[in-house]
Amino acid sequence: MSDKAERRAARDVVGKYHEAELGKLVARVGEAVDRYRAGELDAFAVDQVVFQYSRAAKELWKFCNLEPVESAASMIQDYPPQEWWERGAPRKR
Template sequence: MSHRAERRAAREAVSAYHEAELAKLVERVGQGIDGFRSGQLDAFEVDQVLFQYSRAAKELWKFCNLGSVELTASLIARD
């Protein structure tokens, strides 16, 4: 496989990982909002869920974007 094809495959792997992990975080936010609407959570508890989402989403972005795409893809493949 050429370097260009390897890099493209690595970008696709990192992108798929980012999207899948972000979807999990968004699902958690949805559960928090649903809990608020049903009366199981109060506004402060939902605020905590949103705060955790914000921190986790930032860390996910940093992991997926602050290094060699090939290295990131290899780390994802190992996990």
């Protein structure tokens, strides 16, 4: 396989992973909004979920876009990171 084809395949792996993981993060926000509408959460709790989503999505984006694409694809295939939500948690003081 040529370098160009390998990079294209790696971009495809990373793109699909990014979309799948981002979908999981978005689902958490959707669940929080649904719970707010049902009266189970207040606006502050939803805001906290949105804040954590934002941080987690940024960490996911950095992994998928700042790593060399071949390295990121290799990591995804061998040991896919899955703790993006936890990475977005506010830091303890």
